[in-house]
Structure formats: C-alpha cells, structure tokens
Amino acid sequence: MTVPDLPPPTGAPVVPAADPGPAVPGPVAGPPVPGGTGQWQRQSPRMLLVHPVRILGSFAVPLLLAMFGVGRGDDGGPWWLLVAAAGAVIAVLAGVASWFITRFRFTDEQLQLRTGLLSRRILTAPLDRVRSVDVESSPLHRVLGLAKVKVGTGVDSTRIELDGVSREQATELRTFLLRRTSEENAAPGPDDATLRPGDQPAGPADASGTPYPQAEAELARIDWSWLRYAPFSLSSLVVVAGAVGVLSQVGDDLPVDQVEVAQDAWAWVVAQAVLVLLAMVAVAVVVGWVVVSTVTYVLTWWNLRVVREGQGNLRITRGLLTTHSQTVERAKVRGARMGEPFLLRLVRGAELTAIATGVGSGGTVKVLPPAPRQVVTDVGHELLEETGALTMELTGHGPRARRRIHLRHQWGTLVVAGLLAVPTWLTDAWWFDRLPGWGPVAVLVVLGALNAVVADSAWRNLGHGLTERHLVVQTGAFVRTREVLEVAGVIGWVVQQSFFQRRRDLCDLVATTAAGPEQVTAPDIPVDAAVRLARRATPGMLDDLLA
Amino acid sequence: MSAAPTSATEPQAAGMPHGRLREPAHRVSPRAVRYWTVNSLIGGVVTWAVLFAVAWFLPEGRWWSTALVWLFVVVMAVNVVEVVLEPAIRFRRTRWEVTGARVFVQTGWLSRDQRIAPLSRVQTVDTHRGAVMRLYGLANITVTTASAAGPITIPCLDSDLADRVTADLARITGQARGDAT
Numbered sequence: 131m132t133v134p135d136l137p138p139p140t141g142a143p144v145v146p147a148a149d150p151g152p153a154v155p156g157p158v159a160g161p162p163v164p165g166g167t168g169q170w171q172r173q174s175p176r177m178l179l180v181h182p183v184r185i186l187g188s189f190a191v192p193l194l195l196a197m198f199g200v201g202r203g204d205d206g207g208p209w210w211l212l213v214a215a216a217g218a219v220i221a222v223l224a225g226v227a228s229w230f231i232t233r234f235r236f237t238d239e240q241l242q243l244r245t246g247l248l249s250r251r252i253l254t255a256p257l258d259r260v261r262s263v264d265v266e267s268s269p270l271h272r273v274l275g276l277a278k279v280k281v282g283t284g285v286d287s288t289r290i291e292l293d294g295v296s297r298e299q300a301t302e303l304r305t306f307l308l309r310r311t312s313e314e315n316a317a318p319g320p321d322d323a324t325l326r327p328g329d330q331p332a333g334p335a336d337a338s339g340t341p342y343p344q345a346e347a348e349l350a351r352i353d354w355s356w357l358r359y360a361p362f363s364l365s366s367l368v369v370v371a372g373a374v375g376v377l378s379q380v381g382d383d384l385p386v387d388q389v390e391v392a393q394d395a396w397a398w399v400v401a402q403a404v405l406v407l408l409a410m411v412a413v414a415v416v417v418g419w420v421v422v423s424t425v426t427y428v429l430t431w432w433n434l435r436v437v438r439e440g441q442g443n444l445r446i447t448r449g450l451l452t453t454h455s456q457t458v459e460r461a462k463v464r465g466a467r468m469g470e471p472f473l474l475r476l477v478r479g480a481e482l483t484a485i486a487t488g489v490g491s492g493g494t495v496k497v498l499p500p501a502p503r504q505v506v507t508d509v510g511h512e513l514l515e516e517t518g519a520l521t522m523e524l525t526g527h528g529p530r531a532r533r534r535i536h537l538r539h540q541w542g543t544l545v546v547a548g549l550l551a552v553p554t555w556l557t558d559a560w561w562f563d564r565l566p567g568w569g570p571v572a573v574l575v576v577l578g579a580l581n582a583v584v585a586d587s588a589w590r591n592l593g594h595g596l597t598e599r600h601l602v603v604q605t606g607a608f609v610r611t612r613e614v615l616e617v618a619g620v621i622g623w624v625v626q627q628s629f630f631q632r633r634r635d636l637c638d639l640v641a642t643t644a645a646g647p648e649q650v651t652a653p654d655i656p657v658d659a660a661v662r663l664a665r666r667a668t669p670g671m672l673d674d675l676l677a
Numbered sequence: 678m679s680a681a682p683t684s685a686t687e688p689q690a691a692g693m694p695h696g697r698l699r700e701p702a703h704r705v706s707p708r709a710v711r712y713w714t715v716n717s718l719i720g721g722v723v724t725w726a727v728l729f730a731v732a733w734f735l736p737e738g739r740w741w742s743t744a745l746v747w748l749f750v751v752v753m754a755v756n757v758v759e760v761v762l763e764p765a766i767r768f769r770r771t772r773w774e775v776t777g778a779r780v781f782v783q784t785g786w787l788s789r790d791q792r793i794a795p796l797s798r799v800q801t802v803d804t805h806r807g808a809v810m811r812l813y814g815l816a817n818i819t820v821t822t823a824s825a826a827g828p829i830t831i832p833c834l835d836s837d838l839a840d841r842v843t844a845d846l847a848r849i850t851g852q853a854r855g856d857a858t
C-alpha cells in the first residue's frame with residue numbers, strides 16, 4: 131500500500147469492515163441460507179396480529195385517559211367509542227404498513243434489513259462478523275409461535291433486530307449465523323490473535339484459535355433453592371420503592387376527604403396508633419419487597435440453562451413469560467463480572483455477568499441470578515476457562531490508597547457541615563437563627579463516622595490480581611464487584627492521576643477493551659504496582675516507555 | 678472473602694527496575710501556548726462579562742449577595758490563573774510519541790493522563806482543526822480504538838506535522854487485520 135492510496139484523514143474507518151483483500155478466505159461454504167440467498171423476505175404474516183396489539187398497548191394509556199376525559203363530560207355518549215375505534219383503526223393500519231415495509235435478506239456477505247416508511251433505512255451486518263445472536267419471545271410472540279432475533283456484530287454497538295420470524299426459523303438462523311463465524315475463525319486466516327505485534331499475551335493465546343470440537347456441555351441450570359437469595363438483591367428494592375411511590379401517589383388522589391367516615395377513621399388512627407401504622411407500612415414494604423423480588427426472580431430466571439455448545443459458543447436460555455436465548459461466540463466472551471451487593475454478601479451470595487464484545491450496548495450478558503457464591507465462582511471459572519480468577523487473593527492498594535480514599539470520602543462531610551455552619555453561626559437572616567448551634571458539629575461527627583466506615587470498606591474491597599490469562603480488579607463499598615478481563619482483550623492502557631493522586635504517587639489504571647463496559651479501572655493503585663501489573667498483563671506493550 | 682490488603686508498596690522486585698512510565702518524547706507546537714492563552718482569554722472575557730452583569734443587578738446589603746460576589750471574585754481569579762499560568766504549564770506537560778507501533782500521549786496540567794494504544798488496535802485516525810486553531814496553524818489528531826474509553830488525542834500539533842503523522846498512522850493501521858477488538 132503506497133501513500134497516495136491512503137484514505138483521506140477524515141475519520142473514515144482505517145480498518146474497513148469488509149476487507150476486499152486476501153484477508154477474507156472467500157465465502158464460506160456454510161449451511162444453506164435460511165430462505166435462500168438474495169431473496170428479500172418479509173416477517174411472518176402472523177406479525178400482522180402482533181403489531182396492532184402492541185401498538186394498542188402503547189396507545190393504551192392515552193386512550194384510557196381520552197376515554198375517561200370524554201366519558202366524564204356531561205354529553206358522554208358515543209364519543210369515547212369513536213375515539214377507541216379511531217385508535218384501533220390507526221393501530222391496525224400502522225401495523226400492516228410496518229409489516230409491509232420491513233424486509234430482510236441474506237447476501238453472501240451480509241444480512242440486510244430494510245425498514246422505514248418515509249426515511250427508508252437499510253441496516254447491514256457482515257455475516258463473518260456476527261458475534262452474538264439473541265432470540266427473544268414475548269408471551270404474545272409465543273402464542274403465535276414467533277420470535278425476535280437480535281444479531282450483534284463486533285463492528286457496531288447497535289444490533290440488528292429481526293422481529294417476527296417463526297420460532298423454527300429463529301433457531302435455524304442462530305445456528306446458521308454462528309456456525310459461519312466459527313468456521314471463519316477455525317480457518318487459519320485473519321485471526322486477530324495472531325496480528326498483534328506489540329502485545330502477545332503470556333501463556334496460551336486467544337482462545338479463538340484453538341479448535342473446540344466437543345459435545346454440548348451444561349455449565350449451570352436453575353436450582354430453585356437459590357430462590358432464597360432473591361430478596362437480597364438490591365434491584366428489587368428499587369422496584370418496591372418505585373411501587374410504594376406510585377401507590378402513595380394513588381393514595382393522594384383517592385377522594386378520602388369526601389368521605390367523612392374515612393376522615394374520622396384517619397384522625398383516630400393518627401391519634402391512637404402512629405407507631406402501629408408505621409410498623410404496618412414497614413411490614414408492607416418488606417413483604418412487598420420479598421414478594422416482588424421472588425416473583426421477578428421466577429419470571430426472569432425460569433428454566434435457566436447455561437450451555438457451552440459443541441463449538442465452544444456460550445448459550446444462555448431463560449424466562450417464564452418472555453423467553454430469552456442468548457448465544458455468544460466463544461472468543462468474544464472476554465471475561466466475567468461477579469457482583470456482591472451488601473445484603474447478598476451477608477448471606478454468601480453473588481451474581482454473575484459475562485463481559486463480551488458484540489452483544490449490544492452495555493456489552494454484558496447476565497449469566498446467573500443471585501446464587502450461592504460457590505456456584506457463581508464455579509460457573510464463572512467454567513466461563514473463563516481458567517480456574518482461580520474469582521477466588522484468588524488479591525493484592526491490596528496499600529496505606530497511601532487508604533489515606534486517599536478516606537480523605538476523598540470526607541470531602542462530602544466537610545461540604546455539608548460547612549454549608550450548614552455558615553447560616554447557623556454567621557447569619558441571623560430568616561429562620562437560620564433558630565438552627566441549633568451544635569448542629570454542624572453533630573453533622574460533622576455523624577456523617578464523618580459514616581463516611582469513614584464506607585471509605586474503609588471501599589479500601590478493604592479494593593484489590594487487583596493477574597492470572598495466567600486474566601486481569602482481575604475488585605472495587606466497591608456497598609456493591610463489591612470483581613471484574614475479570616482476558617488480557618488478550620486489553621487494547622490499551624490509561625494511567626490517570628489527579629492532582630492529589632500525584633502527590634501520593636497513586637493513579638487510576640484503566641485497561642481499555644472492546645468488551646463489556648469498554649474499560650476496567652483499578653482506582654487508587656500505587657504507580658509502581660500499576661506499571662508492574664500492566665507490564666505483566668500485556669508483555670511488550672509498555673517496553674521502553676518506562677522511566 | 679475480602680481482598681487481604683497485603684502491601685502493594687513493597688520494594689520493587691529485582692529485574693523490574695522500572696516503576697513508572699516515562700514522559701513521551703515530543704512536545705507539541707510552541708504556538709499551542711498562544712492558542713491556549715487565546716482560548717482561555719475568550720472564555721475568561723465571556724465569564725467576566727456575565728459575572729459583572731449579574732453582580733451589577735444583585736441587591737445591596739443582603740448576606741447572600743455578598744457571598745455571591747465573593748464567589749464571583751474566586752471564579753474570576755481562577756480565570757486569570759487559567760490565562761496566565763495554565764498554557765505554559767500545559768505546554769511543558771503535554772507530550773506525545775509514536776514508537777514501536779504504539780501511540781503514547783500525555784496530557785493535563787494539574788492532573789496527568791498517560792494513554793497508550795498499540796497501532797494494531799487502532800480503528801480510526803482523525804485530524805481536527807478548529808477555527809482559532811487554524812489561525813495558529815495547529816491541528817489535533819484523534820486516534821480511536823474499539824473501546825469508548827480509549828480514544829487518544831494528540832493536541833495542537835503543527836498542521837503539516839499533523840498531516841504527516843496522520844498519513845503514517847493510517848498506513849500502519851491499515852496493514853493490521855481483524856476487527857481490532
């Protein structure tokens with residue numbers, strides 16, 4: 131390649147998505163393309179039923195409001211019927227139009243999806259870059275025997291969605307799309323592991339190179355005794371808090387003040403038993419929390435199976451009402467993340483997420499629900515194809531990091547106490563003179579103690595480590611998170627030092643990667659430890675860049 | 678099981694004599710100092726104007742308007758520091774290097790950011806010239822990788838040099854295959 135042939139420096143991809151050169155070893159003679167090559171295909175006609183229902187669903191709230199609004203009017207009558215009918219007609223028409231317009235086809239190299247009524251769009255995915263295929267069926271889809279297929283590539287973070295293919299076709303597509311990729315990788319061709327001059331990983335190289343002709347193996351299956359961990363996951367608390375908020379809104383809207391009996395009852399309750407009421411609310415919240423979390427757990431994780439397929443790809447199927455089947459190419463599973471929220475830690479539980487490339491935005495795939503820690507580490511090690519990363523002792527970041535973390539956590543204390551001290555002690559304006567003089571001191575002490583506890587927990591959880599193939603970083607105060615990243619997936623390093631970190635000779639070491647959240651950060655690590663870690667993780671990448 | 682905080686500050690192991698990254702070799706164009714000064718000046722003048730205008734209309738004698746005025750004074754002082762001190766310090770601390778098929782860049786004036794990316798993992802190479810930058814004949818080069826956390830900007834290079842570096846980088850990265858993930 132000579133210089134005049136270069137693309138202009140405009141930001142066009144320098145590594146073209148479809149390299150026409152000898153890099154691509156010709157079209158792979160894979161299995162026959164479902165539906166034939168080059169033919170534009172429509173979604174299943176059964177989608178004509180799904181679209182109106184779904185659109186009606188999205189119209190439901192405004193429609194209901196309209197009905198109520200119109201229905202409450204004095205002239206009442208057939209108005210709301212008209213509104214409803216108009217809504218239904220619009221929904222059906224839009225559904226038909228959408229079905230009519232959306233088409234997809236397979237060429238030899240690409241999957242193409244054509245959508246859009248006014249602005250027509252064609253989305254493409256190069257077939258040799260398909261990294262993940264998700265098959266999802268909502269209850270409505272399942273009644274009609276349909277599925278939604280999401281295809282993720284390593285090229286783009288958005289995924290192509292084929293909604294409304296039949297379930298058999300979806301399975302066929304999944305095998306077709308991923309078998310193609312694995313054959314491509316098995317061929318001695320443009321395997322990206324062989325093309326990194328600067329950063330050959332220590333030990334066995336990228337897993338994608340090795341053949342994996344094995345029988346399908348099950349890594350994990352839902353065990354309903356894990357259900358006891360459901361209430362300890364924090365996410366359900368958020369749900370319950372939201373529900374309580376909504377209920378209290380509704381409670382405000384109830385016309386209680388119009389009913390004198392209720393008002394009297396309320397007054398009596400307030401007068402007699404505020405404590406009882408509070409206890410009841412607390413019990414209601416706790417019961418609601420347990421119920422919601424358990425139901426969510428069952429709905430989400432019903433029939434969970436984590437399977438390593440014959441070619442090494444990872445497949446996760448789950449779901450009671452909406453079923454999910456996620457398949458990720460083996461080489462693109464770049465690591466794992468074990469999360470231990472505070473409550474879950476108390477009962478020795480943990481959650482497991484896979485970190486991968488080309489699985490859509492976020493780059494993570496939930497693998498295990500809150501489950502016993504032992505199970506999580508075992509399955510995690512199967513996932514990483516290496517034992518130790520999730521159980522190993524980590525290296526802490528030392529006393530300087532501890533001082534730094536404590537100081538940083540106390541900034542908030544100082545600011546809050548200061549903000550309170552100014553009006554309390556310096557001004558007499560408004561109602562500020564009524565603030566007690568000991569207020570700022572009390573805030574300083576209480577908040578300071580709380581922050582000290584949090585900071586120390588953050589420091590104790592902090593640590594890093596390195597196995598033969600993986601970089602391990604653990605962080606977090608309330609939610610302890612251990613991130614494990616394959617060193618072959620590290621595509622660069624960033625050493626960040628704030629002004630204060632420079633004074634203590636600490637830094638934030640960031641390993642950049644294409645997988646998952648696209649970075650793994652070891653915060654407040656001593657600079658020499660950071661450099662040592664980076665050198666051992668990616669031999670060669672830091673050579674002659676050292677002082 | 679918590680990470681046992683064994684010490685990470687033990688004396689360095691033998692055979693690992695290097696405990697930190699060195700600075701990259703090249704400085705940016707000396708004209709960058711003037712560009713940064715002008716840039717901060719524009720921002721500073723706008724801020725001063727806005728703050729003066731607000732302060733003009735603040736009511737007299739209220740405790741909170743006095744507090745606000747003091748806050749404004751602090752902001753303005755910071756602006757002055759940004760115009761007078763920052764560009765020179767930033768010039769001394771901003772360095773870049775392309776060596777051994779890697780891009781290595783250091784930025785920041787109070788903080789410090791050192792970024793390293795092997796060219797085999799580079800996806801795009803952009804040059805950018807803002808309006809004021811063009812007056813001074815400067816250009817930024819931004820090198821992106823497959824990670825959103827990994828873009829590397831070499832700021833304020835001499836325009837001609839930037840073109841040459843971009844062409845070189847594009848040539849080298851164009852030879853790498855695979856999807857650079």
